[in-house]
Amino acid sequence: MKHYLIAGVALLVLSSCEKDPDLDALDTDYVVYTEFLDGVDFSRFQTYYLPDSILEPGQGRDATYWKDDYAQMLISEVSLLMDGRGFTRLAGEEGKETADLGLQMTYIAQTNQVTTGGLYYGWWDYGYWGPWWSSWYYPYAVTYSYDTGTLLLELVDLTKASDDGTARRLPVVWYANAQGYSFGNSRADAALLLRAIDQAFAQSPYVKHGN
Amino acid sequence: MKAINNRLFALLAVVAVALAFVTDAAAQSRYDRVHFNIGWQMNSPFSGGFADKLSGWGMAFEGDYDLTERWSAGAFFNFHTNHKYVGRQTLPVGGTGALTTDQQRSYFQLPFGVAGNYVVWDNAHFRPYVGVKAGAMYAKATTYYGTGGVYDKSWGFYVSPEVGAAIYPAAGKRFGFRITGYYSYATNETATLTSPIDGQSNAGFRVGVIF
Numbered sequence: 001m002k003h004y005l006i007a008g009v010a011l012l013v014l015s016s017c018e019k020d021p022d023l024d025a026l027d028t029d030y031v032v033y034t035e036f037l038d039g040v041d042f043s044r045f046q047t048y049y050l051p052d053s054i055l056e057p058g059q060g061r062d063a064t065y066w067k068d069d070y071a072q073m074l075i076s077e078v079s080l081l082m083d084g085r086g087f088t089r090l091a092g093e094e095g096k097e098t099a100d101l102g103l104q105m106t107y108i109a110q111t112n113q114v115t116t117g118g119l120y121y122g123w124w125d126y127g128y129w130g131p132w133w134s135s136w137y138y139p140y141a142v143t144y145s146y147d148t149g150t151l152l153l154e155l156v157d158l159t160k161a162s163d164d165g166t167a168r169r170l171p172v173v174w175y176a177n178a179q180g181y182s183f184g185n186s187r188a189d190a191a192l193l194l195r196a197i198d199q200a201f202a203q204s205p206y207v208k209h210g211n
Numbered sequence: 212m213k214a215i216n217n218r219l220f221a222l223l224a225v226v227a228v229a230l231a232f233v234t235d236a237a238a239q240s241r242y243d244r245v246h247f248n249i250g251w252q253m254n255s256p257f258s259g260g261f262a263d264k265l266s267g268w269g270m271a272f273e274g275d276y277d278l279t280e281r282w283s284a285g286a287f288f289n290f291h292t293n294h295k296y297v298g299r300q301t302l303p304v305g306g307t308g309a310l311t312t313d314q315q316r317s318y319f320q321l322p323f324g325v326a327g328n329y330v331v332w333d334n335a336h337f338r339p340y341v342g343v344k345a346g347a348m349y350a351k352a353t354t355y356y357g358t359g360g361v362y363d364k365s366w367g368f369y370v371s372p373e374v375g376a377a378i379y380p381a382a383g384k385r386f387g388f389r390i391t392g393y394y395s396y397a398t399n400e401t402a403t404l405t406s407p408i409d410g411q412s413n414a415g416f417r418v419g420v421i422f
Binding site for chain 2: 018019020021022023025026027028029031032033034035036037038112146148179180181199203204
């Protein structure tokens with residue numbers, strides 16, 4: 001009977017043996033999602049206004065603006081791609097008031113903290129230490145963190161502004177969200193963001209002026 | 212309807228566990244008629260294409276009671292995980308969205324229930340058989356991408372015909388080896404990202420011990 005009990009416990013342990021895949025196989029490029037407002041005709045827009053800084057939301061309503069060389073590189077890339085689609089960038093306060101489209105760039109840096117403990121499916125294969133180990137076990141709490149970055153591009157339709165000065169809600173006609181790991185290296189992170197911007201436009205061929 | 216299904220599966224689980232206990236109790240009085248199989252399993256899902264890469268991340272457990280010299284009945288459970296890496300691609304989402312990412316997919320299956328076997332040829336060293344397993348299956352489909360992932364769990368009905376043979380190196384002894392080839396089908400439905408699964412077929416083989 002004792003043998004059967006041991007076998008039963010072994011079965012229960014083994015039943016939890018869902019094998020995790022190799023997540024290192026995933027590439028480091030950002031996941032890029034885009035969406036547009038159904039029915040919108042992008043060809044009717046001719047000009048756009050793009051600020052010379054990237055908004056970084058802070059706590060509550062506090063926000064800062066990212067303006068360094070890396071930010072300028074990202075802004076230039078967006079501008080280059082918009083120009084390539086037949087749009088004309090306008091500058092200055094007058095340009096902001098007369099442009100057909102407004103393009104907002106936002107970057108959200110986030111640190112994700114994870115606390116774990118107990119039974120744990122680690123990165124190392126527990127078979128590495130011998131076939132007699134069945135799983136990992138932390139008898140105390142363990143905390144680790146990882147950084148992620150999210151870049152948002154939003155095209156808002158400024159032609160919908162009211163002439164009588166009453167406030168209206170800005171319709172976002174195109175939206176791009178690029179999200180991935182941040183490596184704490186400005187050059188490497190900027191390279192990933194540049195590729196994400198290129199991808200956002202590549203998968204949105206409808207964002208163009210004219211035919 | 213879902214609540215009824217959950218109760219039905221819970222009932223099936225209770226019946227399976229009870230059957231296992233009955234088998235265990237019978238082992239003490241009719242030891243020779245009770246035997247167990249523990250096997251390593253190679254499995255490949257081949258419908259749907261969600262995670263159809265052949266893998267050996269699985270095991271099978273079965274306890275049987277010999278009703279006659281050729282017929283036996285018992286209970287079983289097994290588990291298996293299959294993975295599939297999908298390279299970076301752009302997926303349409305709805306009518307207006309697009310998502311670009313690579314994916315690491317994982318499909319975990321845990322069927323359990325009752326088993327019946329018929330020995331087609333009885334020899335002291337070699338006993339080929341045909342069998343069928345039926346019961347319920349728990350499945351979890353996970354798609355990892357970017358810094359996270361999505362998963363979906365489901366319950367379904369499970370049926371699996373199989374052919375195999377028990378090989379006894381020493382005639383008249385309990386210990387032997389068992390090889391099995393099987394096909395299985397489960398009605399589980401899961402949906403992650405853009406890869407829904409509506410019923411899952413598998414084929415594979417098991418190599419194990421019988422005692």
